[in-house]
Amino acid sequence: MPLTLRPGAxxxxxxxxLSLTYPGGRRALDDLSLSIAPGVFxxxxxxxxxxxxxxxxxxxxxxPDCGQVHFRGIDALREPERLRPLLGYLPQDFGLYPAMSxxxxxxxxxxxxxxxxxxxxxxxVAALLQQVNLFDKRNARVSALSxxxxxxxxxxxxxxxxxxxxxxDEPTAGLxxxxxxxxxxxxxxxGDSALVILSTHxxxxxxxxxxxxxxxxxxxxxxxxxxxxxxxxxxxxxxxKSVPRAELLDYQARYQVISSRLSAGATIIHVFSxxxxxxxxxxxxxxxDDVYFRLV
Numbered sequence: 001m002p003l004t005l006r007p008g009a010x011x012x013x014x015x016x017x018l019s020l021t022y023p024g025g026r027r028a029l030d031d032l033s034l035s036i037a038p039g040v041f042x043x044x045x046x047x048x049x050x051x052x053x054x055x056x057x058x059x060x061x062x063x064p065d066c067g068q069v070h071f072r073g074i075d076a077l078r079e080p081e082r083l084r085p086l087l088g089y090l091p092q093d094f095g096l097y098p099a100m101s102x103x104x105x106x107x108x109x110x111x112x113x114x115x116x117x118x119x120x121x122x123x124x125v126a127a128l129l130q131q132v133n134l135f136d137k138r139n140a141r142v143s144a145l146s147x148x149x150x151x152x153x154x155x156x157x158x159x160x161x162x163x164x165x166x167x168x169d170e171p172t173a174g175l176x177x178x179x180x181x182x183x184x185x186x187x188x189x190x191g192d193s194a195l196v197i198l199s200t201h202x203x204x205x206x207x208x209x210x211x212x213x214x215x216x217x218x219x220x221x222x223x224x225x226x227x228x229x230x231x232x233x234x235x236x237x238x239x240x241k242s243v244p245r246a247e248l249l250d251y252q253a254r255y256q257v258i259s260s261r262l263s264a265g266a267t268i269i270h271v272f273s274x275x276x277x278x279x280x281x282x283x284x285x286x287x288x289d290d291v292y293f294r295l296v
Contacts, residue, residue, distance in 0.1 A: 010070065010072065011038055011072065011195075012035050012071075013195055014034075014068075014069070014070045014071070015033055015035070015067070015069055016033050017031050017066065018031070018057065018069070019032070019064060019219075020062075020065050020219075028050045028219050029053060030219035030220050032216075032219060032220060034214060034224060037195070037212070040190075041196065041198065041214070042205065042206030042210035042212070042213035042214070043200070043213070044200060044201070044213055044214065044216065044292060045199075045217050045296065046201050047201055049218065050216060050217075050218070051169070051201075051216055052092060052169055052170075052199070054216075055091070055167050055169045056091075058087075058089075058165070058197065059089040060083055060084055064077070071086070071195075072086065072164065083165070085161065086163055086165055087165050087166075088157075088159050088161065088167070089158055089167045090151075090154045090157070090166075090167070092169040092170040092173070096150065096153070097142060098142050099141060099142075100141065100142055101138065101139050102129070102134055102137050102138050102139070102140055102142060102145070102153060103125060103139065105153065105157075106156055106160065109160050110124055110125055110160045113161035114161070115160070115161075131159075131186070132153065132155055132156045132186060133152065134152055134153060134156065137149065147174055147175060148178075148180075148182065149179075151175065152183060152186065154171075155183070155187070155190075159190065163194060165197075166195070166197070167197050167199075168187065168197070170200055172205055173200075187209065198210065203288050203292050206288070207227070207288050212224065212225060213226075215292060217295070217296045223291070223295055230288070230291045231291060233291075234286035237272055237274055238270055238283070238285075238290050239271050239283055239284065240269070240270055240282055240283075240284045241268075241269055241282070242266045242268055243269055245266070248267050251271075255273070257270070257271050258270040258271060258293045259293045270290055270293075
């Protein structure tokens with residue numbers, strides 16, 4: 001059955017002033033506030049930015065020191081048991097029983113989600129295996145699956161309860177390009193009927209998939225909005241030049257270098273400047289990579 005909002009309930013996921021400091025003084029979240037609408041939302045940030053901590057809080061596996069999380073009229077920190085039936089979660093690292101078949105694994109998690117009727121559960125498992133393109137592998141052992149197939153099985157497990165909120169943490173890390181594209185296409189389809197949060201440090205994962213993104217570092221949201229809005233803020237301020245690799249440190253000392261990469265034996269640098277820096281630089285249209293590297 002499709003989930004419906006109770007009268008007056010808010011479809012937005014609202015995070016307000018979340019803070020969390022780990023023992024030893026490391027501040028994982030620092031007064032973080034964010035509002036997220038249904039669809040696929042990209043949370044972009046480097047390793048150590050606090051993304052996984054935030055994902056665990058949204059998955060009701062961890063509590064912040066202070067702050068609030070509201071979704072569909074539910075105060076998730078006070079009443080996590082009310083959010084869990086609406087939640088699907090794929091952590092960065094998850095364990096499965098290697099000797100079990102793909103079908104038996106998904107059937108097990110469907111039972112845990114409350115699908116106790118045999119016919120209903122059988123139909124749901126078959127439909128999900130078709131959706132994640134694993135139906136032909138339903139009798140294979142989990143240990144025989146590739147990394148991408150295991151990730152797709154993880155997505156099926158996250159979706160088995162027909163969640164309204166889906167949280168996925170670094171789902172494409174280590175996947176080859178074909179499996180990565182397949183997984184992102186699957187998440188896009190899920191976003192048609194649920195709020196999906198995709199946490200990643202890979203800019204390409206969110207570039208075409210997400211209608212809105214946020215860039216996070218140091219436990220804070222540095223910027224959020226539609227990709228075109230974030231790109232517009234940098235328009236006219238990104239400059240490009242090919243420089244000898246041996247001179248890279250000198251350029252980094254003299255300019256605000258956003259990024260550098262090796263290309264055909266030369267080093268291509270992008271710098272941020274509100275005015276033409278001269279010195280052979282040419283203006284370029286900003287890319288999402290430029291936004292990301294400028295912020296972090």
